[in-house]
Amino acid sequence: MLDTKFRILKVIHGFPPDFMAGSEVYSFTLCKELVKEGHKVFVFTRVENEFDEPYTIYDESYVNGEFVKDSNVAQDNHLSIRRVNKKKDYTYKDKFYDEGIESAFREYLEQVKPDIVHFGHLAHLSINLVKIAKEYQKPVVFTLHDFWLYCVRGQLIDSSLLLCDGPSVEKCKACSPYTTMESEVREALENLKGIRESIDMFISPSHTLRDYFIKNGIQEDKIIYQKYGFDKASITYKKRVFGLKDKIRFGYMGRIIPTKGIKILLESFKMLTQNYPEQKLRIYGNIGSSKRFLQESFVEFMGGYDNGEIDRILQEIDVLIVPSIWLENSPLVIQEAFLAGVAVVSADIGGMLELIDGDKGLCFKAGNAESLKNVLEKIIQNPSILNALPDNRDSVDSIQQDHQTIFSIYTKLLKETK
Structure with missing residues (x-):
């Protein structure tokens, strides 16, 4: 036997x-x-x-x-x-x-x-x-x-x-x-x-x-x-309800490398802040010597993090942006955001699009900074659209x-x- x-x-x-x-x-x-x-x-x-x-x-x-x-x-x-x-x-x-x-x-x-x-x-x-x-x-x-x-x-x-x-x-x-x-x-x-x-x-x-x-x-x-399976108990679900005048905290989490779409992300915020100069972008991840080439007035580099800090970080942002320009597999960070009740804006290709699955988040045209800017602008103008996003916890194994x-x-x- x-x-x-x-x-x-x-x-x-x-x-x-x-x-x-x-x-x-x-x-x-x-x-x-x-x-x-x-x-x-x-x-x-x-x-x-x-x-x-x-x-x-x-x-x-x-x-x-x-x-x-x-x-x-x-x-x-x-x-x-x-x-x-x-x-x-x-x-x-x-x-x-x-x-x-x-x-x-x-x-x-x-x-x-x-x-x-x-x-x-x-x-x-x-x-x-x-x-x-x-x-x-x-x-x-x-x-x-x-x-x-x-x-x-x-x-x-x-x-x-x-x-x-x-x-x-x-x-x-x-x-x-x-x-x-x-x-x-x-x-x-x-x-x-x-x-x-x-x-x-x-x-x-x-x-x-x-x-x-x-x-x-x-x-x-x-x-x-x-x-992928997750330790679901390690992340606290705390979905926020937004009003029309609420300020939105946008964030990026992960590796800071070109294929993750960092350039597209920064370009979109450069356009966005022309009309919304107070808007900030929090970037969580190790950056090293590249920081001086990526630094912008609207960027707040929050430094690297380990897995035990993910729950805390997700409580510090309202919208997670996943702008990768490659097809991605099944990004852990999207599913971690689902577990935390954090809204997701992602590129519309590969495993990212699979996870969003129509209505679980918002998508933009991959590699297109203006398309990303337009989605973020809609959120800023009417934060309550995030309230319509579903509770996605059950979609995570x-x-x-x-x-x-x-x-x-x-x-x-x-x-x-x-």
Whole structure:
């Protein structure tokens, strides 16, 4: 009889507290829930620590809300984490292959003897980790967070920040930030195809990603749609009722990079403040040295934040703006805003449009600063239009719901391998 408590190895390119983007935060939430349900959970990930030698190993446990250094021996109610020090990527090949990471992964796989290997991302690791897991006859699950298994940039957007319809040797070579030979690109694309074909089951949090993968060769029965799960109790619902004279607090939360539409956001506010000079925009996220190039009189840079501060931040804004110019997968921040009762204004493409789903928020034409300005202006002129937006909490899955689906996938694959 199949045991209902599994040994699970989660592989992700970054993990809290070192990396706090959506894929890392979601992976952490899922791992904690798996531990809570009685599974033995191990994480294999990378760090970039310039003070130690490449491939230095750091073993930790996450227990009672804290990361603790240890020998990485799994105990009840402990999440065991192995971090491997990885030098930064300097060449095209570095994006796909790393023999040192492969060696560390093989060693860890042999040590923890998982029943199943669940990948979240391979960037900065090595695509060969999937091959190694299959060498050991482990079922492989892969949760998709972007288009990386087709596009080294991950976002299907080229170096000119234009949407790309798919990879080719010529396009990918032109798009690479590295000096790259055509043979290297061709080899990477062929190897990625082999990796995709060897994965037993994909989980896609958006129809946007699922449809793209099916269109480009993945069998429909090998990729299921399952929304991200959230710790819904960690966010306080406090929907505000607006009057005609209320001032609106607009905010942005997330990475401050070009593909997130930051330039479009600032351009829209520059136009908006010509008629509404008192209007401010709060930007939450790490910005570094780019701050002086993005600073405007209407911008309030609020600094970086960790996952534990999201509830507080969402209480500080009335409208969350999600202006990404790439298709996005299923932005956590939109669903977190739903849980908090905060209105969302998003670009009308990809996983963003899916989540808004007609009436759950307001949309503007992606990449169009004037279109965004017009939507924001309507809100300023009549804040009460936000009162008509529905309570979207039920549209967000709990991590418990998510776990049930993932557990059923694990169970099915393990039965098939017995």
